[in-house]
Amino acid sequence: MKLGYYPGCTLKTKAANLEVAALAALDRLGIETTELDRWNCCGAVFSLADDDLIHQVAPIRNLIRAAQQGCDTVVTICSQCYNTLARANKLVREDDEKRDTLNLFMREEPDYNGEVEVVHYLSLLRDRVGWEKLREAVTNPLTGLKVAPFYGCTLVRPLEVAVDAVDHTILEGFISALGAEPASFSAARECCGAYQMIAHPEEGMKRAAKVIAAANHSGADALILSCPLCEYNLGTRQGDVVAAHSGLDQVPTFYFTQLLGVALGLDPELCRLDLSGPAARTLLTERKYIAAATA
């Protein structure tokens, strides 16, 4: 079984803090992956239009690349890439006519019939490592840290590609395995504001404010994310959101892979806290999960 890794564009630019620790963690956990040697943008957003097959070409072409490299499974860390690839894969598996149209359009590539499995990094941790084994691998447990698990949309919708369709607690299981405490967080599956933050800023900010408010209410010390767009809205723009809505407090945001890196005792540099808001590093040093000097 060969496990391919599909990074996605943002992890190579703005969201290196989602990628670097994640890959180092897989090494530590003894899971071998190879980055696909050729890949293009996943398509970013799964097209809902029934007759808009051109927007399925990008994700399927990536799955063809994975198959060409002999991968039977491809893992993504970005939840948006996961969603786009998994749904396109589901489309070709279930709709013969559309699959044939896509294969005909991409005549220069080998035919693709859904042979590759698309999994999210969290599923890989749960299903191939297991929470118990992960707990054992943790050398720097995040004891006393209360973490709000933010799923957002793309990890869990639609249900057919949801990473936790069965138990609905994948992020909670992850947080517990790191030795931290999952917060009871009512906005875990809300929308972060998505692209509305740019198109209709006021509406977008309202969505983000709802998430921050719920995180505050849950008593969480931190909010964890798996999507660069969520990070933009809830992390990068959090100052604007808090300023525009009364009664909100700042809450540090992390990619889930950054906390994984810290808990596994990886070099904190690999967690790329420099790309997260300053509050993230402050929280980790104050609680002594990482040393101030090397942070």
Add this chain to the structure above:
Amino acid sequence: MDTATLTEKVAAKTVPIYIMGKKYEVPDALTIMKAMEYAGYQYIRGCGCRGGVCGACATVYRKAGDYKIYTGLACQTVVEPDMYLTQIPFYPANRAVYDYETAEPTPETVYKLYPELFRCVACNACTKVCPMDVEVLDYISALKRGDLKAAAEISFDCIQCGLCASRCMGEMAQYHIAQLARRLQGGKLAPKAQHLDKMCGDIEGGAFTGMLGDLKSMSVDELKKVYTAREMEPHMGADEWTPASSHGLA
């Protein structure tokens, strides 16, 4: 031998080709460019270097009974029977204006100048149409993930014929974007060639001034003698070859 016999003996076999829809019989060994000239077309532009490197004579053709689009450089591609062709010497493509001196060698510079980059849907029409077999989609993909180095390397063989731009669903001019990537990578990110700096310094320091003065003061006969006696790199030599005299160069 009379003229008629001579003509019969050397006459090439001809094949039918269709230039912009009109049929011509042309000798089968000609390139598209020579066949067009044979058929009576006179090149004023779109002729270029005739050597396969300038990108001026990009040609699109189809074959009877085949849906596929084929491309080639008119100066390099030999005619085939029943090919339907047209040359596309120019395709409108906007090139961003920027100040190279102040341009930051970052992906953001590319994104700002060519935001249409993100209209790519990975249809791959660009790669399929490229007469130089450049993996156009791969360099566009590399740029979308901020990898200027990969984009510069993958696009290296581009001769800027513009056929990619003619087929792009996202209406971008890929080759101009690639050129920007190569300029940023080659001029600002890739390690500088140390030997070039040294050579420029040597020249400015007068390493050749004396030699040039000697040549200038020679008579024509003396010059001829020196020229004939010059030392040349062997055509078939060992991998390592150094001239007997370095003429004052270190």
